[in-house]
Every structure is written in structure tokens, then in C-alpha cells.
Amino acid sequence: DAGVTQSPTHLIKTRGQQVTLRCSPKSGHDTVSWYQQALGQGPQFIFQYYEEEERQRGNFPDRFSGHQFPNYSSELNVNALLLGDSALYLCASSLEGDNSPLNFGNGTWLTVT
Amino acid sequence: AQKVTQAQTEISVVEKEDVTLDCVYETRDTTYYLFWYKQPPSGELVFLIRRNSFDEQNEISGRYSWNFQKSTSSFNFTITASQVVDSAVYFCALSLEGETSGSRLTFGEGTQLTVNP
Numbered sequence: 001d002a003g004v005t006q007s008p009t010h011l012i013k014t015r016g017q018q019v020t021l022r023c024s025p026k027s028g029h030d031t032v033s034w035y036q037q038a039l040g041q042g043p044q045f046i047f048q049y050y051e052e053e054e055r056q057r058g059n060f061p062d063r064f065s066g067h068q069f070p071n072y073s074s075e076l077n078v079n080a081l082l083l084g085d086s087a088l089y090l091c092a093s094s095l096e097g098d099n100s101p102l103n104f105g106n107g108t109w110l111t112v113t
Numbered sequence: 114a115q116k117v118t119q120a121q122t123e124i125s126v127v128e129k130e131d132v133t134l135d136c137v138y139e140t141r142d143t144t145y146y147l148f149w150y151k152q153p154p155s156g157e158l159v160f161l162i163r164r165n166s167f168d169e170q171n172e173i174s175g176r177y178s179w180n181f182q183k184s185t186s187s188f189n190f191t192i193t194a195s196q197v198v199d200s201a202v203y204f205c206a207l208s209l210e211g212e213t214s215g216s217r218l219t220f221g222e223g224t225q226l227t228v229n230p
Contacts, residue, residue: 042206090156106155
């Protein structure tokens with residue numbers, strides 16, 4: 001039973017570029033949440049997707065957008081990258097209506113130079 | 114707005130020592146969940162425990178124990194007889210009750226625990 005998988009593992013981009021990160025939820029899960037974790041800090045909630053729609057959003061600019069596909073996998077897109085976007089991006093999945101804790105992936109390390 | 118504070122940035126102990134990680138939270142809601150997660154160098158957040166705001170019973174799981182006190186808004190985590198494998202960053206987190214809110218965790222800044230042999 002595969003857990004949450006994220007790709008790529010590491011990524012290096014240049015300021016101003018755009019990036020897409022991918023997440024496959026744990027088998028049986030239908031809800032995906034994304035978090036940004038800057039070095040030395042706790043994760044911060046970006047947004048959550050359910051039924052292919054953004055359901056909740058944290059305090060992040062519109063440069064951060066996402067998508068959920070019919071198979072429940074999800075993408076996080078960041079446009080016009082800034083140096084401050086360098087972070088570990090974590091994806092977490094859950095099942096709507098189920099009270100189990102979130103399952104997190106290993107994350108994608110994004111470096112913006 | 115919710116807030117979680119972990120005042121201890123780094124803790125270093127020698128193997129077999131007991132260690133307590135502190136967590137203080139703020140919320141105006143009366144119904145919420147508190148969590149502890151462990152993050153090894155690989156990056157994945159590993160769930161350790163969840164408590165809801167109506168359950169103040171302390172819990173023990175092997176070498177781990179948790180002390181939840183609503184009167185002081187604290188949810189502290191103790192590792193007894195620490196081991197080198199316990200070395201990691203530990204996060205305390207809070208979420209509001211509700212199907213949609215349950216996934217939105219507010220994390221503390223984390224405590225880096227190093228257990229030396």
C-alpha cells in the first residue's frame with residue numbers, strides 16, 4: 001500500500017521561473033493538502049484540494065496555484081519564483097469524512113537561485 | 114487565529130536521559146485537536162499522537178508520554194530513556210475540529226532534538 005508520493009525530490013530553479021510539483025495521495029485518499037516549510041521553520045498551510053476544487057487556502061499569494069485530477073493526484077504550481085520560495089514543499093493526503101490524521105509525503109526540496 | 118509556540122529551538126541530551134519538549138498553543142475555539150509529529154532528516158512528517166480538546170487524560174505509549182493541560186494551554190511531550198534514533202525535529206500542531214478544518218494544521222517552529230551516544 002503506497003503512501004503519499006511526491007516528485008521530484010529536489011529541484012533547482014532560477015528567480016522568475018515557474019515550477020510544478022506533483023503529489024500522488026495514499027491509496028484510498030481523496031483530499032490533498034500542500035504545505036511550505038522554510039528552513040528551520042514549521043510547515044505552513046498553502047491550500048487543500050477536494051473534488052478537484054480548492055477548498056481552503058492559507059496566507060499565500062496568487063502566484064501559488066494548484067490542481068487536483070480525477071484520480072485525486074495533485075499539482076502545486078508556483079509562478080514568478082522568488083528567492084524566498086526556496087523551501088521543502090510537503091503534500092499530505094486524507095480521506096474526506098474520515099478522522100484519521102494526515103499522511104505526509106517526503107516532500108520536494110525547491111531551491112531558487 | 115491559532116498559534117503554536119515551541120520555545121525550545123534545540124535540545125541536546127545524552128542517551129538514556131529523559132527529555133521533555135514543550136508546546137504552548139493559542140486558540141479561541143473550544144473544540145480543537147493537538148498533534149505531535151516527528152520529522153527525521155528524510156523530511157517526511159511522522160504522526161505521533163493526536164488529542165482532542167475534551168480529552169485531557171495523559172497518554173503513554175512505550176517510551177513516549179504526553180501531558181495535556183488546558184488550564185495552561187500546554188501539550189508537552191516526554192521521551193523516557195532517549196535513544197539516538199529519537200534524534201529528529203519534533204513539531205507540535207493544532208487544528209480546529211471539522212471535516213474541512215481537520216487538514217489545516219498550524220505548526221509550531223519545531224524543536225531539534227539531538228540524542229548523543
